[in-house]
Amino acid sequence: MTDKEYEVIIEMKGYKCLRCGEVWIPRKKHPAGKEIPDVCPRCKSHSWQTKVRFPTISKAQKKRKR
Numbered sequence: 213m214t215d216k217e218y219e220v221i222i223e224m225k226g227y228k229c230l231r232c233g234e235v236w237i238p239r240k241k242h243p244a245g246k247e248i249p250d251v252c253p254r255c256k257s258h259s260w261q262t263k264v265r266f267p268t269i270s271k272a273q274k275k276r277k278r
């Protein structure tokens with residue numbers, strides 16, 4: 213904390229990629245009201261919200277999407 217009255221600490225909600233550890237703050241909401249990005253801005257992972265348990269699981273996931 214600070215004892216200067218003109219200084220404030222602003223807390224913002226941000227997101228953290230559980231894959232590479234990247235932390236970012238969403239700049240603004242998307243038109244659809246979705247502020248959570250689909251991919252991590254750093255490692256471009258689509259499952260940045262999910263911790264890595266089985267690194268080789270991506271093959272099965274890709275097939276399911278198509």
Ligand SMILES: [Zn+2]
Pocket residue numbers: 229230231232233234252253254255256257260
């Ligand atoms: Zn990442």
